[in-house]
Amino acid sequence: MIIYRDLISGDELASDTSKIIDAGNGLWEIDGKMVTKGAENFALEGANPSAEGEDAEDGTDDTKVTVLDLADQFRLQKIEGGMSKKAYQGELKKYMKALTEKLKEKGTPEEDIKKFQSEAPAAAKKILGNWENYDIYQGESMDENGMYVLVDFREDGMTPYATIWKWGLEEYKV
Secondary structure, eight states, X not given: OEEEXXXXXXXXXXXXXXXXXXXXXXXXXXXXXXXXXEOOBOOOTTOOTTTTTOSSSOSBOOOEEEEEHHHHHTTOEEOTTOOOHHHHHHHHHHHHHHHHHHHHHHTOOHHHHHHHHHHHHHHXXXXXXXXXXXXXXXXXXXXXXXXXXXXXXOTTSSOEEEEEEGGGEEEEEO
């Protein structure tokens, strides 16, 4: 399995176990799904609840929560209340600068850096054109220079997908 980490923060953001679509201009779209967590029965097999006085509470947790599987698996933190388009544009400029520096530091070939820089404006335009539809997440560390993971739903209204910058990822095998 390959895990994709944010090049700047080091946070794990995705893995190759999800469907990854190259959306062009340096963006990936990663399909996810909504999953229900909770309501698990924690009674041990072979235990006698009546003998232990646990009949009334049979070991179940009644709290059910529906979550995005990607957010749950990679401990992505949702930015409650979202972010204005203008604020995101400012954050995106900082991110692009930090990512360019990180790519240079990492020894990325100059032609790849130029390709990233030439693709970024079209990708930003695509993101900003759909801004109202996104839920915004960040990696576990909430690094101020880290990548924002933008989540929207496909046309079917049921399938969530995350939009991320492929240039801002490093992969490692586990």
